[in-house]
Amino acid sequence: MRKTLLLIGAVVFASCCFGEMVQHRGIWLHPEQFKTRELADEWIGRVAAARLNAIYPLVWCKGGTGWYRSDLCPMGEGVPEGFDPLGYLIEAAHARHIDVHAWFVNGHYGEAKPGFVFSRHPDWELQGGGRGADSTWYDLGKPEVRDFERDVMLGCLKDYNLDGIHFDYIRYSGQVVCRCGHCQNEFSEKYGFAPRPKGEDTFPVLLAVGSNPLGKPTTAKVLATFDSGVPAITINQMGRGEAVLINWGAAMATCPAVDGFVRQMLARFGAGAKNTYQLNTTETAAKYRPEVQRAAHDWLAGMGSGTKIIDETSLQKIPADGTVVLVGQYLMGEETARWLEGFVGGGGHCLFIDGPVFAIKHDSLKRVVGLQQQARYFHGSTVIQPAPDQDVIKPGPPLDVEKERQRMAKWVEYRTWTVTELVRSVYRGAKKIKPGAQVSAAVFYKKASADGVCQDWYGWLREGCIDYVLPMAYTEDNEELAKAFAEWKAADPKMDRIIPGFSIYSRAGKGAVTRDIKLVDSQMAMGASNGARGNLFFCLRYLNDDLIGFLAGGRFAGAAKPYYPAKTAYDN
Ligand SMILES: [Zn+2]
Numbered sequence: 001m002r003k004t005l006l007l008i009g010a011v012v013f014a015s016c017c018f019g020e021m022v023q024h025r026g027i028w029l030h031p032e033q034f035k036t037r038e039l040a041d042e043w044i045g046r047v048a049a050a051r052l053n054a055i056y057p058l059v060w061c062k063g064g065t066g067w068y069r070s071d072l073c074p075m076g077e078g079v080p081e082g083f084d085p086l087g088y089l090i091e092a093a094h095a096r097h098i099d100v101h102a103w104f105v106n107g108h109y110g111e112a113k114p115g116f117v118f119s120r121h122p123d124w125e126l127q128g129g130g131r132g133a134d135s136t137w138y139d140l141g142k143p144e145v146r147d148f149e150r151d152v153m154l155g156c157l158k159d160y161n162l163d164g165i166h167f168d169y170i171r172y173s174g175q176v177v178c179r180c181g182h183c184q185n186e187f188s189e190k191y192g193f194a195p196r197p198k199g200e201d202t203f204p205v206l207l208a209v210g211s212n213p214l215g216k217p218t219t220a221k222v223l224a225t226f227d228s229g230v231p232a233i234t235i236n237q238m239g240r241g242e243a244v245l246i247n248w249g250a251a252m253a254t255c256p257a258v259d260g261f262v263r264q265m266l267a268r269f270g271a272g273a274k275n276t277y278q279l280n281t282t283e284t285a286a287k288y289r290p291e292v293q294r295a296a297h298d299w300l301a302g303m304g305s306g307t308k309i310i311d312e313t314s315l316q317k318i319p320a321d322g323t324v325v326l327v328g329q330y331l332m333g334e335e336t337a338r339w340l341e342g343f344v345g346g347g348g349h350c351l352f353i354d355g356p357v358f359a360i361k362h363d364s365l366k367r368v369v370g371l372q373q374q375a376r377y378f379h380g381s382t383v384i385q386p387a388p389d390q391d392v393i394k395p396g397p398p399l400d401v402e403k404e405r406q407r408m409a410k411w412v413e414y415r416t417w418t419v420t421e422l423v424r425s426v427y428r429g430a431k432k433i434k435p436g437a438q439v440s441a442a443v444f445y446k447k448a449s450a451d452g453v454c455q456d457w458y459g460w461l462r463e464g465c466i467d468y469v470l471p472m473a474y475t476e477d478n479e480e481l482a483k484a485f486a487e488w489k490a491a492d493p494k495m496d497r498i499i500p501g502f503s504i505y506s507r508a509g510k511g512a513v514t515r516d517i518k519l520v521d522s523q524m525a526m527g528a529s530n531g532a533r534g535n536l537f538f539c540l541r542y543l544n545d546d547l548i549g550f551l552a553g554g555r556f557a558g559a560a561k562p563y564y565p566a567k568t569a570y571d572n
Contacts, residue, residue: 021560024499024534026054026470028103028442031067033057033540034089035079043540044092050548051556054099056166056536059086060152061105063115068102068160072152074116090161099562101164101440102156106149106422108169109136117148124148126172127179128254135298137173141183141415146422154429157437163562164438164467165430171419171444171455175208175412176254187414195411197404201256202396203386206404208452210379211248212330214355220245220370223390227382228375233261235392236370239345242269243368245352249328257384259303261393262351266305266323269349273306275322282311283331283359286509296327296353312336315343323349330358337362344368379448381408416454420465427465431571438467438564442501445471445484461497464568468496470536474503476515478522485530495531496565502527502535505542514542517550524555533563 033043034057047055059067066073068086079085090100109115109125113136118125124145126137138145153165177195178184187195203224213230220234226247234245244265250258266276278300280293293309300307307325310317312333318324324343329352341364344350350368357374359365366372386395427439443457444450450457460466473484488498502523505512527535537543 021558022533022563023560024054024536024563025052025556025560026056026101026499026534026536026562027052027540027543028056028058028501028536028538029540030058031076031078031085035067035076035085037080037083037088040085040089040092044089044096044098046543046548047093047098047540048096050543050551051559052098052537052551053560054101054163054536054562055089055093055540056101056103057086057089058168059102059104059156061110063109063111063113064117064152065111065115066152066156068156070152070155070159072148072155086156086160094161097561099163101166101438102153102160102162103166103168103442104149104153104156105168106170107137107140107172107419109138110169111136121145123180127183128176135295139178139180139183140172140422141178141180141186141418146418146425149422150425150429153426154433157430158433162434162437164440165426166439166470167423167426167441170423170441171450171453172415174453175408175415177411178415187411190414191410193407195407195414197399197407199396201260203257203261203393204383204395204399205255205257206381206383206399206401206408207255207258208379208381208408209248210452212355212357212377213247213375214245214357214360214369214371214373215375216372218366218370218372221390222387223393224384224386226378226384228378230375231371232382232384233393234369234371236368238341238367238370240347241344241349243344243350243352243370245355245369245371247355249354257396262300262353263303264392265351266300266303269323269351270321271305271323271349271351273304275319276300276305276307276325277314277318277322278307278309278325278327279315279329279336280309280311280327281329281332281336281359283333284329285311287331287507288328290510292328296325300325312339315339318343318348321347321349323351325351325353326356328354329356330354332356332359332362332365334362334364337365337368340365340368379452381405412451412454416451416456416459419454420456420459423460424463424465427570435571440468440470440499441466443469443471445473445475445501447487458491461492464570466497467568468499468565470499470501472501472538473523474501474538476503476506476519478519478526481523481526485526489530495533498532499563500527500532500535501538504537504547505539512542514544514547517547520547521550521555528555533565534560 034040064073065076067076093100126139220236222231224233226232236243386393430439457469492498504515506515
């Protein structure tokens with residue numbers, strides 16, 4: 001009997017030694033989980049208990065703040081005097097055979113201005129890159145900015161016993177033209193023409209637009225159209241009031257013609273600081289990110305409207321001839337729609353930016369906007385053309401559309417190149433310092449979205465200037481995820497260099513909670529059936545006891561070494 005048991009023991013031991021499982025079981029974590037010794041001990045314990053084998057701690061963000069020791073950045077707040085968060089975390093993780101990849105936030109500034117970096121280098125900020133909460137970005141077009149970020153990342157790799165370094169926000173907020181002299185000049189020298197056309201402050205303009213528009217006007221007057229003929233801007237008179245619709249997510253882009261039109265409408269409505277409100281309905285707030293509202297708020301405030309963000313509980317504050325701005329209010333209750341109908345009919349004003357595509361099912365809202373249904377979703381460049389029989393938008397000079405399209409395409413090519421240049425220089429440097437270290441990047445999971453922010457990770461994989469990418473597929477919709485796997489496998493059939501990032505949180509009201517375990521499990525199952533070499537989770541703060549028990553007792557039951565791909569062509 002004893003002999004048999006010993007034999008079984010030996011067999012199990014052998015399979016551990018020679019056939020050890022290789023699987024990437026990673027998780028992102030924030031300084032709140034490791035900025036003190038106690039926090040690091042507690043959370044590394046949880047990581048180990050869930051049998052994860054790779055952590056990605058955020059070490060550089062917030063205006064150039066670090067959570068490690070460096071001459072290039074100040075130490076983050078709340079770190080005890082003399083304590084080295086990353087140094088301690090690496091020790092604690094390695095003691096439990098967990099790899100550590102330092103996570104850097106590259107494009108987004110992550111902090112209110114000026115912060116550490118921009119107080120020293122105000123010219124390193126992207127000019128006209130984004131809006132509001134999302135407005136402050138590094139200008140990766142400037143070589144000195146790229147060199148600085150490279151030095152930050154490589155310095156950390158050199159000074160610490162890391163298993164890898166990791167890019168995040170390695171992109172811009174869109175394809176907007178940087179107005180700084182360097183980017184304007186470098187582009188002009190490279191391509192032989194300027195990046196921005198003359199007359200950009202009047203319609204017609206060519207814009208990169210992603211839109212889920214409303215169509216089929218009933219009483220609305222069309223002021224401008226998209227290429228497809230679908231209304232781009234409408235105005236609807238109803239009773240004594242007016243409702244204007246800008247039929248795409250205009251608040252998130254930068255276009256002087258659009259800004260001018262919004263200013264014109266606010267003036268037409270008599271909208272000032274005291275009578276203008278930005279309504280974020282409870283239905284929309286529950287489903288969509290609040291950042292969009294704050295960004296739009298800052299944008300409108302910049303135009304002097306001074307809107308206050310409210311929900312339905314404050315509707316009675318709005319004066320009868322006041323203005324309600326509705327940005328991205330895709331959802332709203334029927335009662336709210338009826339209130340808007342009464343408000344506009346009685347002399348109020350509404351400015352819709354990005355149409356209420358789902359709420360349009362309410363008849364009262366159809367009457368407010370004067371359009372009756374959703375039109376087809378589209379994204380890409382389109383001309384916004386003033387309609388001929390209207391006198392609200394004063395047309396500017398005509399547009400050479402083909403020429404403008406080429407200009408736009410070349411700009412995107414140029415901006416994409418600047419991002420890729422940073423990836424290349426970090427990759428080259430990292431392999432010189434530590435040939436065995438991995439260089440990875442968190443990326444947009446859909447190719448079209450990645451292209452839209454100049455993040456050519458498909459190109460990085462082809463070229464070999466990144467070891468692997470981690471698409472952030474945080475969707476709860478498994479049909480969407482299935483489409484993503486199909487896209488990824490078209491680029492990397494064996495999923496050698498694409499390791500999916502799954503979410504373990506779900507939005508709930510204004511906060512977030514740990515995601516339903518069945519959903520987490522179903523997404524991991526999709527990963528397994530599609531040949532993924534593991535996955536990352538976002539993020540550690542949602543790793544609760546139930547999830548730990550589920551992972552350690554199920555899909556991560558056996559020990560595993562983290563998967564890494566073979567060397568890229570660049571390494572040789
Ligand atoms: Zn620039």
